[in-house]
Amino acid sequence: MTTRIAIDCMGGDHGPSVTVPAAVSFLASHPAAHLILVGQEDALRPLLGAEAGNARLRVVHASEVVGMDESVALALRNKKDSSMRVAINLVKAGEADACVSAGNTGALMAISRFVLKMLPGIDRPAICTALPTARGHTHMLDLGANVDCGPEHLLQFGIMGAMLVEAMEHKERPTVGILNIGEEEIKGNEVVKAAADLLRASGLNFIGNVEGDGIYKGEADVIVCDGFVGNVVLKASEGLAQMLSGALKSEFRRNALTTLAALIALPVLNRFRQRFDHRRHNGAILLGLKGISVKSHGSADVLAFTHAIARAYDAAENKALDRIAARMGQLNAAQLTMGETA
């Protein structure tokens, strides 16, 4: 079976100038993959060059574009022929196994949800991404789709995250933790406490609370939290990493002597930079839908967007969705049975 990924080529801060070269680069490194480039043909074709004749590449025209700051409601209602919508439609129609967009997050979520629908038993979609840790990486969700979550939503996030990691990393019973604070007497709010109880009873490999520093210590394979906390932590981490790398650069540029030191240290600094290059972690999956929809950073460059395509491809290849759906099916069946006995 061929795996096909639909790409919203018009989305993101840079549009086709990033998405098309990324698609071409992805095809070169994934010889079995097929891509469907969605967008304004006039804008896409000239960027394809020699790849225009590649049999694994198809262009699908879409006349409209969802703006980065456009109202979600308007994008959903009025832009029926946007590149984002058409890419998602291809997933719905079974012509693509996943889609990728660097466009407006709110619109991508709303349109994905409207077109693809939720999996039975999941109330809300969640945004999940991989973060580097001292031991490898961890998957955290939700990262901003849900601002106010109940305990049952955090349970669903735990199940979806665990199934995603099982599918994509071939890791049996990955550990699941819940983000919490550790102070005596004030250990977390009521929602987190109730969610921990549900997770403990869920059959998942639940390890309990993970504090903020536990994220980067790699204490759990999957960390669940509400979208407000997750979004703030993710962005604060990006901001801190940027500040530190900027300061390190400026210290090395202080004078001729430090510049010389930088030259000598360059291979080490480059290896360090590469290890934590956030572009290699680009590509957040919207979980809970009957289809795979991947969100790239809006500001992604070619390397970063290539990684987002790869993320969608890996999720589709590894049948992440089937695994999540199967587990939710079991859970729903169990709940129905419980309902009958009750």
Added chain:
Amino acid sequence: MTTRIAIDCMGGDHGPSVTVPAAVSFLASHPAAHLILVGQEDALRPLLGAEAGNARLRVVHASEVVGMDESVALALRNKKDSSMRVAINLVKAGEADACVSAGNTGALMAISRFVLKMLPGIDRPAICTALPTARGHTHMLDLGANVDCGPEHLLQFGIMGAMLVEAMEHKERPTVGILNIGEEEIKGNEVVKAAADLLRASGLNFIGNVEGDGIYKGEADVIVCDGFVGNVVLKASEGLAQMLSGALKSEFRRNALTTLAALIALPVLNRFRQRFDHRRHNGAILLGLKGISVKSHGSADVLAFTHAIARAYDAAENKALDRIAARMGQLNAAQLTMGETA
């Protein structure tokens, strides 16, 4: 007027072996300061050495110690002669202008609140600390005292934080932001929206939402958030910084060549490390009480604990408390008047 700081010398992971040398070091660099060392005399005296006769140093015996993992309720009820309690009592009695402890956060908060009482108009204490940013530093609160906050609490945090910065940094009308997420359609939860409205009407220099990355970009002088989010962000930042610095070290230790590069880059790396040394930001102030109580990291070393003492001293010297109390007094008076007209 002499400024006197009471130190809980038994608190923290290392107790007197850190707190006493830190006190001695602080006295040497602050020739006008007076310190009161509180704890088991037998444990403190031998560590004083030549400083035992220093007229600016007084030892006050306290027979008990609050354990780092001790129940807050038990510490509050049973340990009436703990070093922590006695140090706080000295503030209450006016014998000290502030106290510092590296002990159990929950106990310090509960005992400070019980002994010192809240300022009129403040419902809950908040933990506030300075964080380094690309432009200097910012003050963030709450960092874990309050897990569930209402809009009026976030307003109070904003007022207290702004007054603290005015007093300690001699900065008129510091900017105040509220931590939020920026996604279209899902901009924050209801509490944050309502708090932003209150802050906008407060007369503070309120600049609106700050996203996670805005903390380290230095977008505001004061950033308010609930204690759950603040605590998670603070600890996640510590964890990320540790992971990055650990990885940088290990890259430089990879082989003989990289070790040589490290030696050459050492002055640069040291300057970088110093700039973001979290020990230099040690010392979080518990705001909202009728007295200054400063919490040091439990794992603080001598340098870090010296900074926590300095933080308490600066807050006392700059009359931070008076400024907060005065502003709350104005606010309370205004609310009373409004109540009468209504």
